[in-house]
Amino acid sequence: MSGAHNPRHASRPSRVLTVALPIGLAVTALGMLWAIADVPAAAEAEVPPAPVVAAQLPGVDVGGVIAADPCADPGVTDALAADDDEAAITAFGGGAAFRDAVVAGNAPCISLSDPARIWLVVNKARPLAPLDFEPAGLDGVDLATTTPSDRLRTDARDALGGLARDADASGAGVIGINNGYRSYNLQVSTYSGFVAAEGVAGADEGSARAGFSEHQTGLAVDVVACEDECGDIDAFGSTAQGAWVQEHAWEYGYVVRYESGATGTTGYMPEPWHLRFVGPQLAAAYHEGGYHTLEEFFALPAAPDYAH
Known part of the structure; x- marks a missing residue:
């Protein structure tokens, strides 16, 4: 609204009417005028302040x-x-x-359930929508691989390449990948294999059901330590590469998704090899804030179990 002066509210000269009054009545009238003159200040003091914008x-x-x-x-x-x-x-x-x-709930344009966004959170209580989601822009990673699942989203792939180059240049050693993107159907097969070997409870501790897997987003990768040949992912946490990744992954937009001590929140046993790409700015905020799970970072409920 404009703050311009409104001419309708301009004061106009008034006529003065002289009336002869008895002295007593005149004194009473003056007293009433003085009392009225004090009212505006008191009334103004009781007006509540307007909200600050x-x-x-x-x-x-x-x-x-x-x-x-x-x-x-x-x-x-x-x-x-x-x-x-x-x-x-x-x-x-x-x-x-x-x-x-x-x-704070002050970002209605941001959905943590949008599988195409780097801020997506998928866990045992937050399935992908749709369950058979397929990401766009997948490309092969130029690193040593131990399975055919060597593709990632382009942004995640480029960041992983920089991470691996710098780890090797620092003397930590060579990093390769065990698994990148897995389709819905491949995740069905992977999870079923764990169920056959370990039962449902055992499988749920180390493998996501199809439609609930970060690997299906193209933003997650399991890394391995490689020298003359690549080792097993289970050994990664005890390697020089594992220690380097734990300290530096955030600098490349990655977080270690399933840390030790977080099983009650994530529902998974510790996986120091499982990296999740969230982009450099969110990864920096995650690291600097001392967070250990995406659930904690975005103030989401823990998701230790599936609903069914």
């Missing part, structure tokens, strides 16, 4: 303060329309600001 954007009322809705920012809407997740996070103000907005 943090920014000129639609938002959420939190304790009388209207917090700006980042989703109304053109930088956010344009980045989302272009499917540029990193640019969208930047427009929010970075990884920590993005996380805070999502946790």
Whole structure:
């Protein structure tokens, strides 16, 4: 609204009417005028202050303060329309600001269930939608592999390549992959194999059911230590490569998804080889905030078991 002066509210000169009054009545009238003159100040003191508006954007009322809705920012809407997740996070103000907005419920344009986004959270309580989701833009990883599942989303593949090169250059050793993207049908087969060998309870501790697997998103990879040949993933945590990944993976946009001590939240036994790509800004916020699971990072409920 404009703050321009409204001519309707301008004061107009008034006529003065002189009336002769008895002295007693005149004194009484003056007393009444003085009393009336004190009223406006007292009334103004009782008017409650207006809410403070943090920014000129639609938002959420939190304790009388209207917090700006980042989703109304053109930088956010344009980045989302272009499917540029990193640019969208930047427009929010970075990884920590993005996380805070999502946790506060002040980011209606962000869905943690969208399988095409790097901020997706999939676990035993949060299946993919649709269950047979297939990511776009998969490409083979230029690293030693121990299975035919050597593809990742392009952004995750490029980041993993940089991670592996720097690990080797640092003296930690060569890193290869055991598994990258697995389709819904391949996950059916993989999980069924674990069930046959270990039973349902045993399988659920180390393998996701089809439609509930991070591998199906193209954003997750199981890495292995390689020298003359690549070792088994179960040995990865005790290798120099494993120690390097634990310390440096976040610098490349990855987090170790299933850490020791987090089984009650994730539902999986520790897997120091299982890396999940979330992009450099979210990974930095995750690391700097001291988080150990994506559930904790986004203030989501623990998911130790399947509903059925």
